[in-house]
Amino acid sequence: MSNRLGAEFLGTFWLVFGGCGSAVLAAGIPDLGIGFAGVALAFGLTVLTMAYAVGHISGGHFNPAVTLGLWAGGRVPTSDILPYWIAQVVGAIAAAFVLYVIASGHAEFALSTGFAANGFGEHSPAGYSLLAALAAEIVLTFFFLLIIMGVTDKRAPAGFAPLAIGLALTLIHLISIPVTNTSVNPARSTGQALFVGGWALAQLWLFWVAPLIGGVLGGIVYKWLGDEKG
Numbered sequence: 001m002s003n004r005l006g007a008e009f010l011g012t013f014w015l016v017f018g019g020c021g022s023a024v025l026a027a028g029i030p031d032l033g034i035g036f037a038g039v040a041l042a043f044g045l046t047v048l049t050m051a052y053a054v055g056h057i058s059g060g061h062f063n064p065a066v067t068l069g070l071w072a073g074g075r076v077p078t079s080d081i082l083p084y085w086i087a088q089v090v091g092a093i094a095a096a097f098v099l100y101v102i103a104s105g106h107a108e109f110a111l112s113t114g115f116a117a118n119g120f121g122e123h124s125p126a127g128y129s130l131l132a133a134l135a136a137e138i139v140l141t142f143f144f145l146l147i148i149m150g151v152t153d154k155r156a157p158a159g160f161a162p163l164a165i166g167l168a169l170t171l172i173h174l175i176s177i178p179v180t181n182t183s184v185n186p187a188r189s190t191g192q193a194l195f196v197g198g199w200a201l202a203q204l205w206l207f208w209v210a211p212l213i214g215g216v217l218g219g220i221v222y223k224w225l226g227d228e229k230g
Contacts, residue, residue, distance in 0.1 A: 005087040007058035011050040012091030015062050016188050017099055019043035019173075020116040023181075024103050040173030043182070048166025055162060063185040064088055064208075069145035069215030073223045075152075085187075092191030100195050117192040117200040118183040118207045126178035130206070133180045137210030138217070140172045141184045145218025146225075153226055183207040184214070 022042035026034045034042075051060040059076070061067045067084045070076040076084075096115075103109045114123070120133035128136075147168045151161040169184075176182045183189045189207035193200035 001083065004058040005083055007054035008061060008084055008087040009091040009094075011054055011058070011060060011062040012088040012187050013095040014050050015043070015046040015185070016092045016095035016191050018046035020096070020188070020192055021099050021102075023116040024099060036177045037174065039177060040170050040182075043173050044166040044168075044170030047169050048162050051162030051165055058084075060162070060165075062088060062091075062187075063211075064187055065141050065185060065211035065215035066145065066148060068212055069141075069219035070149070071219065072216040073145070073149050073219030075149070075219075088187040089190055092187040093194060094191075096191035096195050111196050114181070115192055115196050115200075116181060117196045118181045118189045119200065119203050120180060120206065121203075123199055123203060124179060125181055128179045133206060134210050136176045136179045137183055137207065138214040140176055140182075141211040141214025142218040142221070144168055144172060144184055145215050146222050149219060149222035149226065155226075180207070184211050186211055 019039065019042050022034060023039045026042075027036075027039050047060075047062065050062065054060065059070070061070065061084060064085045067076060067081055067088070071078065071081055100115070103115070117123075120128060120130045124133060148161075148165055150156060151164040172184055173182045176184075186208040189204055193204045193207075
């Protein structure tokens with residue numbers, strides 16, 4: 001278990017540091033910024049690389065919604081949920097801390113600019129409502145779990161799961177960065193919200209509730225869909 005939790009910590013750290021780091025450090029540089037597409041690709045690459053690196057140790061969840069969804073789909077025992085969640089959240093917070101140390105080295109850095117935190121309403125990048133954010137996070141996490149369950153099915157082509165999962169996360173970010181800054185991952189949301197405080201902590205509930213609902217639904221639906229007896 002200690003090895004698996006270490007892998008989840010490192011994988012989640014890399015996801016948050018790489019994805020949120022690209023948003024905070026590289027997306028807004030005048031003329032050279034990587035923009036939404038670059039941030040989306042960065043998130044996908046973090047999952048792809050760590051799934052190949054440590055996925056064989058822990059399963060490569062790096063996300064409480066993925067852990068819960070895999071449990072709902074019959075792939076993860078109940079006893080794994082809480083330890084995995086703790087490792088994932090601690091990894092996300094550690095990454096947010098390191099990112100803060102780096103970002104605060106710039107004279108114009110301010111947490112008030114968002115620090116890649118997730119939000120809705122006036123804190124949505126494009127001003128989307130609570131209902132829009134809720135729908136986006138549930139639906140996108142649902143399909144993320146459906147994809148994860150499918151590509152890791154023993155009947156799926158071997159060796160391609162991390163690539164498909166990384167591309168799926170890239171697509172998810174391309175769709176929803178303007179809506180919520182894209183969560184689909186409560187740990188990722190928690191790390192950034194703890195540093196931003198205020199509105200980010202007040203809105204954090206949605207970025208736990210919606211991804212967890214979507215994850216459970218995705219796990220249940222794939223369990224039914226992929227049932228060989230069906």
